[in-house]
Amino acid sequence: MSTSESALPAQEQARLVEESKRLAAFQAVKDHLLPSYTKIGIGSGSTVVYVVDAIAALGPAITKSMTFYPTGAQSEELIEAAGLNLAYISKLPSGTQLDVAFDGADEVDDDLNLIKGGGACLWQEKIVAAAAKKFVCVADFRKLSPRLGTAWKKGIPIEVLPMAAPRVLDALKQMGSHGARIRPGLPGKAGAIVTDNGMWIIDAPFAPLLLPKDSEKGLHAENESSGVWTVDALADRLIKLPGVAEIGLFYGQSGLEVASGAQKPVAAYFGMADGSVEVRGAGAS
Numbered sequence: 113m114s115t116s117e118s119a120l121p122a123q124e125q126a127r128l129v130e131e132s133k134r135l136a137a138f139q140a141v142k143d144h145l146l147p148s149y150t151k152i153g154i155g156s157g158s159t160v161v162y163v164v165d166a167i168a169a170l171g172p173a174i175t176k177s178m179t180f181y182p183t184g185a186q187s188e189e190l191i192e193a194a195g196l197n198l199a200y201i202s203k204l205p206s207g208t209q210l211d212v213a214f215d216g217a218d219e220v221d222d223d224l225n226l227i228k229g230g231g232a233c234l235w236q237e238k239i240v241a242a243a244a245k246k247f248v249c250v251a252d253f254r255k256l257s258p259r260l261g262t263a264w265k266k267g268i269p270i271e272v273l274p275m276a277a278p279r280v281l282d283a284l285k286q287m288g289s290h291g292a293r294i295r296p297g298l299p300g301k302a303g304a305i306v307t308d309n310g311m312w313i314i315d316a317p318f319a320p321l322l323l324p325k326d327s328e329k330g331l332h333a334e335n336e337s338s339g340v341w342t343v344d345a346l347a348d349r350l351i352k353l354p355g356v357a358e359i360g361l362f363y364g365q366s367g368l369e370v371a372s373g374a375q376k377p378v379a380a381y382f383g384m385a386d387g388s389v390e391v392r393g394a395g396a397s
């Protein structure tokens with residue numbers, strides 16, 4: 113949030129953020145949900161609520177031929193509450209892709225790499241995003257960052273098998289994440305947060321993650337324990353730690369570059385504080 117926005121009273125700031133999510137969601141749906149589409153992925157979080165609002169606003173004449181695939185319990189409820197057709201990715205016939213998937217993010221960098229998992233749904237979110245021909249990210253202006261880990265300081269969410277958590281924490285420390293910790297449950301719940309998949313989440317802070325273009329500026333990852341990593345090197349390393357089920361880094365090639373299995377969005381829509389929508393990547397299709 114810029115100085116001018118953070119000077120606003122808290123209530124006005126919150127209103128601005130909500131309005132920016134809504135604007136981004138309606139624009140993304142307008143640009144990327146074609147009436148001919150039949151299979152749509154729906155992500156998790158507070159921004160996706162507006163995506164579902166935008167889809168429902170198209171009316172049953174358009175949406176009745178569409179089926180919606182959730183990324184967890186929250187989006188399942190959203191789809192049902194909006195009266196949209198619900199199905200599960202486990203029932204998507206092999207060899208079939210979703211036409212498009214919409215989801216939020218905790219942070220988005222200049223290369224459209226994402227941090228996701230603030231809402232603990234990252235595993236199913238990655239499966240649904242990678243199953244889509246086109247993955248579109250929707251966010252408010254606070255999520256736009258030059259490098260991951262600049263604005264989002266809570267750490268990279270990592271979904272782990274509970275019995276492996278202490279070993280994963282040891283490994284993260286060696287990799288330079290000194291503040292890594294198991295995410296606690298919601299107030300009133302003792303112990304760790306438990307994901308829709310029965311796993312725990314570790315949040316692992318790292319120094320802002322470098323991009324390929326940073327090496328041209330003389331910025332390099334040093335050694336492992338320095339905690340300075342490029343996005344790809346860190347992601348490749350984290351996913352190989354025994355006990356790690358999935359990581360909240362969505363990285364690699366985008367859906368425009370690979371036929372299927374992309375984790376990165378083809379486009380990211382940001383609602384801005386001035387009421388505009390900034391689009392990074394591919395616009396309308």
Ligand SMILES: O=C(CO)[C@H](O)[C@H](O)COP(=O)(O)O
Binds near residue numbers: 157217230231
């Ligand atoms: O990754 C996610 C949940 O696991 C969400 O997409 C992310 O946390 C953004 O949420 P919000 O739209 O509420 O800011």
